[in-house]
Amino acid sequence: MSSRKAAKPIREEGEKKNKSSTTPYSLTPITSSQERLGVWLGFFGMVGFSGTLPATRLAVSELDPVFVGAARSLVAGVLALLLLLFTGSFALSVRPSSRHLVRLFYASFCAFLVYPLTTSWALKSVPASHSAIVTGILPLSTALMGAMRAGERPSTRFWICAGLGSLLVLVFAVLSGGGSLHTSDFVLLFGAIALAAGFTEGALLSRVYGGWKTICWMLITLMPCVALLLLVHGVSIPAHVSARAWGGFAYVSCISVFLAYMAWTMGLAKGGIGRVGQLQLMQPFFTLAICGVVLHEPLSPMIFLFAGGVVACIAVGRKKVLSGER
Numbered sequence: 483m484s485s486r487k488a489a490k491p492i493r494e495e496g497e498k499k500n501k502s503s504t505t506p507y508s509l510t511p512i513t514s515s516q517e518r519l520g521v522w523l524g525f526f527g528m529v530g531f532s533g534t535l536p537a538t539r540l541a542v543s544e545l546d547p548v549f550v551g552a553a554r555s556l557v558a559g560v561l562a563l564l565l566l567l568f569t570g571s572f573a574l575s576v577r578p579s580s581r582h583l584v585r586l587f588y589a590s591f592c593a594f595l596v597y598p599l600t601t602s603w604a605l606k607s608v609p610a611s612h613s614a615i616v617t618g619i620l621p622l623s624t625a626l627m628g629a630m631r632a633g634e635r636p637s638t639r640f641w642i643c644a645g646l647g648s649l650l651v652l653v654f655a656v657l658s659g660g661g662s663l664h665t666s667d668f669v670l671l672f673g674a675i676a677l678a679a680g681f682t683e684g685a686l687l688s689r690v691y692g693g694w695k696t697i698c699w700m701l702i703t704l705m706p707c708v709a710l711l712l713l714v715h716g717v718s719i720p721a722h723v724s725a726r727a728w729g730g731f732a733y734v735s736c737i738s739v740f741l742a743y744m745a746w747t748m749g750l751a752k753g754g755i756g757r758v759g760q761l762q763l764m765q766p767f768f769t770l771a772i773c774g775v776v777l778h779e780p781l782s783p784m785i786f787l788f789a790g791g792v793v794a795c796i797a798v799g800r801k802k803v804l805s806g807e808r
Contacts, residue, residue: 493521493639495694498796514769516526516752516753517752517753519749519753520748520749520750520752520753520758521749521753521758521761522749522751523745523746523748523749523753523758523771524746524749524750524753524758524761525749525761526742526745526749527742527744527745527749528742528745528746528761528762528768529742529768530545530737530742530745530746530762531738531742531746531762531765532765532768532769532772533737533738533769533772534601534732534733534734534738534742534769535605535610535613535614535617535769535773536730536769536772536773536777537599537729537730537731537733537734537737537738538550538598538601538602538610538730538734539605539609539610539726539730539777540726540729540730540776540777541602541727541728541730541731541734542602542605542606544720544723544724545720545723545727545731546717546718546719547599547602547603547605547606547717548599548602548603548711548712548715549712549715549717549718549719550598550602550731550734551595551598551599551601551602551603552598552599552707552708552711552712552715553712553717553731553735553782554731554735554738554739555590555594555595555598555701555704555705555708555739556705556708556709556712556735556736557735557736557739558594558735558736558739558740559701559702559704559705559708560699561701561736561740562697562698562701562702562740563702563705565694565698566695566699566702568579569726570695571695571698576700578691578699582687582690582691583649583657585683585686585687586687586696586699586700586703587704587707588680588683588701589679589680589687589698589700590680590684590700590701590703590704591680591685591704591707592676592677592680592683593676593677593679593680593681593700594680594700594701594704594739594806595704595707595708595711596672596673596677597673597674597676597677597680597773598734599673599675599741600669600670600672600676600722601673602614603616603666603669604666604667604669604670604673606665607664607666607807608664608666608670609773609777609779610769610773610777611657611769611770611773611774611777611779611780611781611785612655613670614766614769614770614773614789615651615654615655615766615785615788615789615792616651616654616655616667616670616671616674617670617671617673617674618651618765618766618789618792618793618796619647619648619651619671619674619792619796620674620677620762621762621765621796622643622644622647622761622795622796622799623674623675623678624677624678624681624682626640626644626678627678627679627681627682628681628682628731631682631683631686639798639799640799641806643759643795643796643798643799644795644799646697646795647791647792647795647796647799650660650788650791650792650795651671651788651792653782653788654788655667656807657784658756658784659799672790683792684696684697684700684747685750687700688747693744693747693748693750694744694747694748696747697740697743697747701739701740749761763793763796763797764793766789766792766793767786767789767793770785770786770789
């Protein structure tokens, strides 16, 4: 009960903010046209996310993983700053309050630094198709953290789905790793948990500032930290880097971290979290398709079997959480 009371001020503050805003995010009923637009925006966002792992694999094949993992957020932060300046949203009167800056930094640190760094490091040694299955637990992890953060009490059915999905991911990692888990598997799982935490905190903050503005402020608050990391680590770029590697870096910087996030959060706001959120279930299959076409990675039947099993667990688990929210 106490956790529910703790989450209440966030909703109330968001409602107060929305009442004084020209673009309400949660109080206006969703019309059928808004829902259709939201689904399309969510679909484009999901497709954009699907290319993240293959593009990262391309980039780290020739570029330093730390540079790929950190610099993408710096590039996206510059784009976010330009967008806020262009729309007049960088004015002092509409900037986040000081007490929200810490939460914005926490969300961005998890989603835009920890996750990119872990995946960039892991993809130096494992195929992107392997990473797609290991991180395929992300939607269920996000639903789990959202339930815990909001003080919900997930049902026994939800916990069973979470356990089965996690077990399938671990079994796949063991089978594809020659009978044991490797460091890259633990790194990928840690990154997925960090991204789920970032998603959850960002979703709570979007009730106050709106979806795309929250993403922009998250990126901007992280820029000093990323710049310091790159300065300390040192940036060493090889003399000859192929266009494919730079293309992968450009994709994760402009699409994955910026445009796809924009489309996804706007889709959730317009189409509803319940409906649009289900589109994320298709992401592993889109990622596997991109791995086969772009990276020419071999896709065995076992990969699709485990992907289907994880997606099934996620679908049942998320459905239970969403029905509990209603």
